[in-house]
Amino acid sequence: MKNEKLKIEEIFNGATYSDFLFRPQFSAIQSRKDVDLTMSLTRNIKINVPIVGANMDTVTREKMMKTLSLEGCFGFLDRNCSIDDQAARVKYVKRQHSYVIENPIVIQAQNTIEEARRVIAAQNISSLLVEENPGNGILAGILSHRDLIAAEDRDQMLVKAFMTPFRKLITVGPDITMDKAERIMIENRVEKLPLITKNKKIKGLITLKDLRMVKQKPYSTKDKKGRLMVGATIGVTGNFMDRAEALISAGTDCILMDIAHAHSEVMKEAVKKFRSKFRNIELVCGNVATGAGARFLMDLGADAVKVGVGPGRGCRTRLEVGAGVPQLQAIRESFLAVEGKIPIIADGGVSNDKDIALAILCGASTIMMGSMLSGTDESPGVVVEDAVTRRKVKMYRGMTSVEAFLDGNAVGYNAEEAISQAQSQEGQSLTVPYVGSVTDIIKRIKDHLCSAVSYAGEKDLLSAHKKISADPEKYLIRLSEAAKRESFER
Known part of the structure; x- marks a missing residue:
């Protein structure tokens, strides 16, 4: 894509969530309970709440996947496990809370x-x-x-x-x-x-x-047979086609082909192989951080693009490598590049609910969340007490962290290779506060998104997204340092 920098508005250069507010508009909403938050996850899948659980082994496994879909959201099961284990998790979720259990045990x-x-x-x-x-x-x-x-x-x-x-x-x-x-x-x-x-x-x-x-829960994310919808992750090398076949046979509704740098030849070859066999399954590809990367994935046949290189708490790519684009700039570039033909999934960098609203108003359709969901009852792992603060916490780690690599991806390496790979990982592990059930977080986000729609002067989130993303310079305010302190320091 030529001259992609000329296509992005000046206010987005070098910008991320904390750089903006949007102007309040006249609202005709009588009750925020009537606000519709439906957005497109992929070309052919819509979800009633634009929240997507990250494909991380400390975030989205079967319990989180089930709850997210039940609450009208979505998620992607991680691939840091055997093919059989991942397929079994898909089958488990597909059996939960459907009108008819088609293949009962x-x-x-x-x-x-x-x-x-x-x-x-x-x-x-x-x-x-x-x-x-x-x-x-x-x-x-x-x-x-x-x-x-x-x-x-x-x-x-x-x-x-x-x-x-x-x-x-x-x-x-x-x-x-x-x-x-x-x-x-x-x-x-x-x-x-x-x-x-x-x-x-x-x-x-x-x-x-x-x-x-x-x-x-009529708003749950379900397939045509009334079963909860499930997303699952594959890579781009090794046995990724075997994994894809097992997951699709198990009932997966959407495949995420996920690598750190998706604007690459290895992604191109993987998508070609995948599409040669699986033409009709919804495919999300990521991650990219530029308009050129997003257009590249769309042209390959992706049904949605996952955007974000290095903004998340579990990622150290920007610190270790120096590569990346500020997240709101990356979202805006990608949105303009795909020209509304496929949705953008904004992945990483969200620290509070206003970031979710800004991402969607500026071009994203849904938001992938990791650390904000990882401290919940539904995420994998146990609640422990921090030895220093005595507060309850859970473990959260990036999928390119040393710990995640050694737990799953180190299989097949000899000892020397494993040590070398572990030392060059671009993720990190940390603890996050334990916050209770994810359903409470979803409800809070829904309430705040409904408020954002009202302040945007629209009756549904899609209309607010279309209005502000069509002319962001009319509605967005780029903040000075003083304005940031006034807005965000409490």
């Missing part, structure tokens, strides 16, 4: 109670459908939590001795409506409703808990 009538307990613990579920014989899919009964209580200290006895047999079950056909299923379950005082054919073949399962969750 089953066990055979001839299995032991001990084997059933192991499956229930591994899958984090409360009951199992029981099939007559291995692989035949014919429903024989249900083994519930109450049945397992009755089987206490009888682990070597068979499942069929304690399960609720088929003749006592309430079952329905696979085409039942949501309302009718709820009515049947309430009338018969059951919490599980197997879906079967006339020949008793298992076709799915409806649980009262999931059915009510669907009604309570």
